[in-house]
Amino acid sequence: MLTMKKMILFDLDGTLLPMDEPVFIKAYFGALTRKMAPLGFDPEKLIKTMWAGTKAMVMNDGTKTNEEAFWQVFKSVFGEASMEHYPVFEDFYENDFPKLQYSCGFRPEANEMIRACLDRGYRVALATNPIFPSLATEERVRWAGIDKDVFDIITTYEDWHYSKPNPLYFQEVMDRLGVHPEECLMIGNDGLEDGIIRTLGVDVFLIDGFLLHPEEIEKNQIPHGTFAEALEWIDGKGE
Numbered sequence: 001m002l003t004m005k006k007m008i009l010f011d012l013d014g015t016l017l018p019m020d021e022p023v024f025i026k027a028y029f030g031a032l033t034r035k036m037a038p039l040g041f042d043p044e045k046l047i048k049t050m051w052a053g054t055k056a057m058v059m060n061d062g063t064k065t066n067e068e069a070f071w072q073v074f075k076s077v078f079g080e081a082s083m084e085h086y087p088v089f090e091d092f093y094e095n096d097f098p099k100l101q102y103s104c105g106f107r108p109e110a111n112e113m114i115r116a117c118l119d120r121g122y123r124v125a126l127a128t129n130p131i132f133p134s135l136a137t138e139e140r141v142r143w144a145g146i147d148k149d150v151f152d153i154i155t156t157y158e159d160w161h162y163s164k165p166n167p168l169y170f171q172e173v174m175d176r177l178g179v180h181p182e183e184c185l186m187i188g189n190d191g192l193e194d195g196i197i198r199t200l201g202v203d204v205f206l207i208d209g210f211l212l213h214p215e216e217i218e219k220n221q222i223p224h225g226t227f228a229e230a231l232e233w234i235d236g237k238g239e
Contacts, residue, residue: 005238007152007179008117009170009197011188012128012137014210016114017144018105027103035092039085041078049077057131058163062172066130066157093135101143107209109227111145113187116231118150120238126151127173127186129193130160152177164193167200174200185237187230191216198222203237205230 013019029050033043053070060069075082117124126148128137134156141148148154153176155169162169174184181201188194189206191213198204198220206217206224217224223233 004183005122005185005234006183007123007125007174007177007185008234009125009127009173009184009186009202010114010151011186011190011194012126012140012144014189014212015187015194015207016107016110016146017140018107019103019210024100024103027100028097031096031100032092035088035096036085039088041085045077049074052077054131057157058166060162060166062161062168064161066160066163067133070131070157090133090135093133093139097136098139104140104143106143106145107227108145113227113231114146114150117234120234122234123152123177124150125173125177126154127170127188128155129164130155130157130169131163132157134158164190165196167196170197170200170202185234191218191220191222195220195222205233 010016013024014021029047032050033041033046036046037043053073056069056073057066060066064072071083114124126141134154137154137156138148141154153173155173160169160172162172174181184202186194186197186202186204187207188204189210189212191206191211193212194206195204195213195216204222206222207230208224208226211217211224216222
């Protein structure tokens with residue numbers, strides 16, 4: 001059956017990949033500070049700078065990439081000379097970050113959902129908040145048991161100019177995919193960060209288990225449930 005819907009946008013953390021954010025962040029920052037402390041980076045100062053850089057990416061106005069926004073903050077705190085240690089950060093994401101898989105869960109039905117959408121003729125994109133390097137994002141996709149190559153795009157900090165919950169992030173995603181809002185559906189877990197796409201005219205379904213911003217879910221009556229229920233919802237939208 002022909003359908004207006006062409007593209008399913010998927011969130012990653014807390015949606016395809018089960019994640020208790022405080023648990024993951026503790027493991028992530030713990031590993032990073034242990035890596036950088038021998039180079040003279042004070043752990044507390046480094047964590048505060050990581051949060052400040054994240055805020056800069058969330059507040060990005062589109063005049064620079066999120067990567068540029070983050071490292072501008074980093075250099076403002078630690079100085080231009082600190083960039084000589086950039087290869088160590090790359091090494092961290094390549095060799096240390098993969099060891100953090102223990103801090104997240106696994107949902108086999110996530111990959112089954114992706115495959116079911118592909119079997120139905122939909123394109124799929126990974127609309128995860130682009131505040132991580134591609135190495136870290138692709139590693140988390142692997143943790144989720146999904147082949148990264150199935151996605152038309154995966155949003156990472158190197159190439160994107162906005163972040164959730166800015167609607168312009170989702171507009172940039174759709175522009176690059178060459179699709180209109182009425183051709184898309186969004187599967188996420190956050191009533192604010194994923195739910196904001198509703199302002200652009202995209203319908204949203206949230207996956208239970210790690211729901212965030214329940215007040216937004218209730219206020220906007222955003223449907224939520226299991227992956228099986230999400231697929232039924234998609235099928236209903238495609239009729």
